[in-house]
Amino acid sequence: DTGVSQDPRHKITKRGQNVTFRCDPISEHNRLYWYRQTLGQGPEFLTYFQNEAQLEKSRLLSDRFSAERPKGSFSTLEIQRTEQGDSAMYLCASSLTGETEAFFGQGTRLTVV
Amino acid sequence: AQKVTQAQTEISVVEKEDVTLDCVYETRDTTYYLFWYKQPPSGELVFLIRRNSFDEQNEISGRYSWNFQKSTSSFNFTITASQVVDSAVYFCALSPDSNYQLIWGAGTKLIIKP
Numbered sequence: 001d002t003g004v005s006q007d008p009r010h011k012i013t014k015r016g017q018n019v020t021f022r023c024d025p026i027s028e029h030n031r032l033y034w035y036r037q038t039l040g041q042g043p044e045f046l047t048y049f050q051n052e053a054q055l056e057k058s059r060l061l062s063d064r065f066s067a068e069r070p071k072g073s074f075s076t077l078e079i080q081r082t083e084q085g086d087s088a089m090y091l092c093a094s095s096l097t098g099e100t101e102a103f104f105g106q107g108t109r110l111t112v113v
Numbered sequence: 114a115q116k117v118t119q120a121q122t123e124i125s126v127v128e129k130e131d132v133t134l135d136c137v138y139e140t141r142d143t144t145y146y147l148f149w150y151k152q153p154p155s156g157e158l159v160f161l162i163r164r165n166s167f168d169e170q171n172e173i174s175g176r177y178s179w180n181f182q183k184s185t186s187s188f189n190f191t192i193t194a195s196q197v198v199d200s201a202v203y204f205c206a207l208s209p210d211s212n213y214q215l216i217w218g219a220g221t222k223l224i225i226k227p
Contacts, residue, residue, distance in 0.1 A: 031213070033213050035215075040219070040220075041217075041219055041220070042117075042204050042206065042217025042218050042219055042220050043158070043204075043215070043217050044217070045213070045214045045215055045216075048213065048214070056214060059214070089156065091158065093158070093213065095213065101160045101163065102160065102213050103160070104150075104157055104158035104159075104160075105157065106155065106156050106157045107156055107157075
């Protein structure tokens with residue numbers, strides 16, 4: 001296993017379009033986390049899953065943001081009706097449990113034009 | 114409110130110098146976790162350390178060391194004998210529990226010049 005994988009690495013979309021990002025965690029990891037990072041800032045926690053259960057989603061930025069992890073393996077993050085302010089790096093991380101190190105993927109850089 | 118402050122936006126030193134990155138946090142929780150991550154130009158965040166609030170022992174890992182002081186709410190990171198490969202953005206982060214709902218500082222960009 002080569003680590004957390006995110007796809008695509010880069011996405012350019014027009015304002016108003018929907019986008020979906022995929023995260024493949026390290027295979028035995030139960031926990032999966034999504035963060036957003038804007039330029040010059042630290043990441044901002046969005047949501048996390050324990051297996052297929054989404055245990056925290058109150059920090060998703062708006063109701064245009066949603067995440068799923070249907071089979072407890074890969075996860076998707078969808079942004080509907082994108083806005084220019086959504087332009088950022090979207091990071092995924094996974095960990096075996098809450099007590100262990102979280103490994104991050106290289107992120108998906110979204111540019112909304 | 115919980116907050117992490119990394120007052121140093123950018124630090125530039127010459128290779129082999131020691132450098133300390135400051136991190137000050139705010140929380141009302143008695144149990145919390147503190148982290149340091151490194152983000153090289155490739156963008157991938159690399160875990161360096163996690164420390165819980167009950168463990169105030171300083172930690173050393175090779176050229177890296179961390180000084181946790183609850184009395185001043187600080188968790189500073191020192192690199193000894195810096196190397197060019199240490200150049201990166203370093204983030205300090207706080208979590209109220211073990212669920213990685215991390216609150217991050219703005220990061221310190223470290224530049225090590227040869």
